[in-house]
C-alpha cells in the first residue's frame with residue numbers, strides 16, 4: 001500500500017492525518033519541528049472550531065482553555081460589548097497543536113521530522129530526504145514551500161504580530177471572559193486570555209506600520225498604544241520590553257481555486273480567511289476533514305479543491321469585507337456602534353459549512 005503524506009502538523013494537517021489513519025490508510029505526517037511551537041495566532045477558538053474539535057474527542061476545556069462568552073470592541077476611546085452567540089475559548093497554539101498531533105499519532109499516523117524545501121506532484125524534497133507518494137496533503141499553513149507559492153499583495157501586505165503578556169490579576173479583571181478587538185486605522189489587535197491566565201495579544205496590520213516604527217516591532221506596539229488608550233492600558237500590565245513574534249505578507253482573502261492531481265491543499269494553503277473573523281482554525285479543520293474524506297472515497301485533488309473553494313468563498317468574502325471596513329476609522333466606529341449585530345451576523349456569515 002502507498003501511504004499518503006501529510007506535510008505540516010498544524011490543525012489542518014493533523015486533522016487530515018487523523019482522518020486518513022481512521023480510514024485505514026496509514027498516513028505519514030511530516031513537520032519541520034520536533035517540538036511543537038506556539039504559532040503566531042490569536043488563539044481564539046470559535047464555537048465552530050470547538051465543534052470540530054469535540055467531534056474528534058478533543059475538549060478545549062480539558063486542555064485548560066479559558067471560556068470566552070463576550071465580544072468587546074474598541075475604536076479609539078469608544079467601547080462596545082456584546083454576548084457571543086455561543087461559548088468560545090482561548091487556547092495557545094502550543095496547547096492545541098500538541099493535542100491534535102498526539103491524537104493523529106494515537107490513531108496511527110506516523111510522525112516524521114523534516115523540513116520540506118519544495119513540493120511537486122508525487123514528490124517532496126526534504127532537508128533530510130526525498131519523500132514520494134501519489135497523494136500529498138499540503139498543510140504548511142502560513143509558510144509557502146517552493147513549487148507551491150501563493151500570490152501576495154506586495155504593495156502593503158498584512159503582517160501578523162504576537163506578544164504574550166504574563167498572567168496578572170489586573171489582566172484578568174480587564175479582559176475576563178471576552179475576546180477583545182482593538183480596531184485602529186490599518187489593522188486590529190485581538191486579545192484573549194489563554195490557559196494559565198496569560199493574555200495572547202495578536203495584531204494584523206499593514207507592513208507600512210512597521211516601517212513607520214523604524215522596523216522595530218516593540219516600538220510599533222508602543223505607537224499603536226499612543227493612539228489607543230485601552231490597548232495601552234492592557235500592554236502596561238507587563239514589564240517592557242517583551243519578545244515580539246512577527247510573520248510577514250499574509251495573503252488574506254486568497255482561495256486555491258485549483259490544484260495539481262495528487263496535491264490536496266488544506267488550511268491556509270487552501271483558503272486564508274482574514275483573522276479578524278476568528279475562523280481560520282475552523283476552516284483548517286474543515287479542509288483537513290474534507291480532503292481526507294475525498295481521498296478515502298477516491299475523489300481526486302482537483303475536484304476536492306474546486307468544491308472546497310466554493311465552500312470557503314462566502315466566509316472568506318465576508319471576513320475580507322469586515323477586515324477592510326474595520327481598517328478605516330469610520331468603519332471601526334460603525335462596528336462599535338453595531339457591535340451586537342457584528343457579533344452575531346459576522347460570526348455566523350463567516351462560518352464555513
Ligand SMILES: Cc1cc2nc3c(=O)[nH]c(=O)nc-3n(C[C@H](O)[C@H](O)[C@H](O)COP(=O)(O)OP(=O)(O)OC[C@H]3O[C@@H](n4cnc5c(N)ncnc54)[C@H](O)[C@@H]3O)c2cc1C
Nearest residue numbers: 008010011012032042043044116141142160267268280281
Ligand atoms: C495574526 C493572525 C491571527 C490569527 N488569529 C486566529 C484566531 O484567533 N483564531 C483562528 O481560528 N484563526 C486565527 N488565525 C488563522 C490561523 O492561525 C490559521 O488559519 C491556521 O493556523 C491554519 O492552520 P494550518 O494547519 O493550515 O497551518 P499552520 O497552523 O500554519 O501549521 C502549519 C504547520 O506546517 C509546518 N510547516 C510549515 N512549513 C513547513 C515545511 N517547509 N516543512 C515541514 N513542515 C512545515 C509548521 O511547523 C506547522 O506545524 C490567525 C492568523 C493570523 C495570521
